[in-house]
Amino acid sequence: MPIRRRRRNEAPDRNLGSAGEQADAVETGDAPAGGADEATGPWDAGDSYPELERLDFGSLLVPVGPGLGFQVNFEATEVDAEGNPVNGRPVSVLVQHAESILQVQAFAAPKRSGIWDDLRRETATEITEQAGGQVEERDGPFGTELWAMVPAQLTEEMLNEMPPEVREQIPQEVIEQGYAWQPIRFIGVDGPRWFLRGVVQGAAIEDEEQWQVLEDVFRNIVVIRGEQPMPPRELLPLTLPKEFTEAAQAAAEQSQQPEQADDTFNPFERGPEITEVR
Template structure:
């Protein structure tokens, strides 16, 4: 007997393992092959998606789970007289797991056509021609994805900040050339009037165990496109969850008690962005 999709008003699940078991059991005869709308996600807010604990970033609702950390990248909108950013907008969510990072962004897309194929070709061209790296398409759990090797700058300052046991593992010839090849994995899903992109760095590019955790996160994202008209490729607006706001308030209070100052522009590097 086929198992029906889960309704929003049913008893919620509280972890990604349960969501994966549900997705494996859901019948997919009425869903398109691959991408958003598939019975295994990622999901549009109008879908009957599994109920999990998720952080609400406005246009993105991202599941939480054991061993996951979250950061937000900001883009400066104003600078002070010294050129330091003083105001900004959130532009990407970073999910951290062990030695791996998944950057997540959602963009507006045309109503009747996807943009992942075009963006993937443009990204590959930028990597190979401008960054002098390597890129190739390959099949993945969300359809065609892009696997790239890009040169990552390796400065003396970065080397000095590394733990000695880590630096000792870097070959001298790599230190001498000033850069190291870094694998990056680009995944994309075309949804109804939106496009969801994930960029994976770190061990999860090759380590199946770490990748499985990030895959479950990406698969259970819910995208809230909204009804407002937006040109294709425009970033869907992000907002900070109440959990982030509370953490910022605590950090600001700690400043007066000798604690660290909360600075959103130090939350982590930008991995990539859709142009």
């Protein structure tokens, strides 16, 4: 995937796994602060958006491309007698690229007003007052963003599970204090009756090339709000793409345990995972 630094008012690259002829490029200007830009995305399902290969997560169509991996986070909806999760619902999509992760979620929003300004303030308060972190608002390609530094706990168990080469890179004073500062970048876009949030972690916080890849992914997401009435801030429902089911089936067959293909899918086990979908 060719990558280069892009100016804010420059049209985005269309290099994310094109499926057939792509839509003609349109002249673009700066995106409105905190809002979806009709010329550059993210897109509403009712827009005329570029024709790219995308994974269908129900309310989100997420573009694919070389070097991208995808997973789904689940939230427990049922537990067994011992409190272990046995059932759940998908709540976010994770896009992985190199040493970077983009978490994506879409929410219902009021018809005539956005929710990013309020959510950004609430997130900042939670980070500073509850987590003991630090926050800063910055201007980004999608409007106002929230950059945060959050203390991440380092337990002995976590350190023991790390590969030796990773643990060796952690300064001794950080190990002794028991936590490390973790940078997190929150981006948000208010669309028509929906709000799209992205949370960036990993190398893309500072690595411009890795960020450009994730920015292109976020910019080319299509949100399918649907016509059903929903209260503001309610999570738009997600479903697993057929590619995930096929990946789980293939993994079961490859492990020569075909009976697993008929078992109830356990969302709290790792996977299914799709890497470098083309």
